[in-house]
Amino acid sequence: MTCVFCCLISENTARWIFRGPTVSAFAPLDPLAPGHALVIPTSHYADIFGTPPEVLAETMALVQRLSGTMRTALKAGGVNILSASGPGSA
Template sequence: MPGEPQADCLFCKIVAGEVPATVVRETETTVAFRDINPQAPTHILVIPKGHYADAATLAAEAPQLVADVLREAGTVAAEEKIAVRDGGPGTGYRVVFNTGTGAGQTVFHAHAHVLGGRGLNWPPG
């Protein structure tokens, strides 16, 4: 059933407190924690607490949760001082959803990467 925890999912285990993570924020519907293999000075994952395999599935089955994840991404960026707001000192940030192994998804629980703290050239890589 969509949104139900999966016994073999690393991120579901983090939500349940069975696997440790450096949590920076938690809401009723989301958890944000530091990536264990950061690709930028700030690299935080924001996940829905419910299990959805990828961003496309999350958007199709729980669009309000997509809004929650993106809102939390912005809040995390502000708290990490990488958001540019009202002329503040932030450098800006990128929010990335990898969907599928070819795009680099390694944990099949929808998650947003919040990346910042250095210049992020486009295209990435």
């Protein structure tokens, strides 16, 4: 079974903000707020628990970089960062 993020990467169908060998980011088709972006590992990991620490570090580095860019571009007073892992996280 392939997850939705892997489909976006393999089919190259997302609105990419950044594509890298370890981490990628895209804008959702139906954003919840100005600057809404999803930052994901480029390779598949089921959740935060199975993701290698070095991949998480690169992911968070991109989150930090995009947050700064969005804060400046949107003149936002802050950012909201969400990570959900597992069925009990919703």
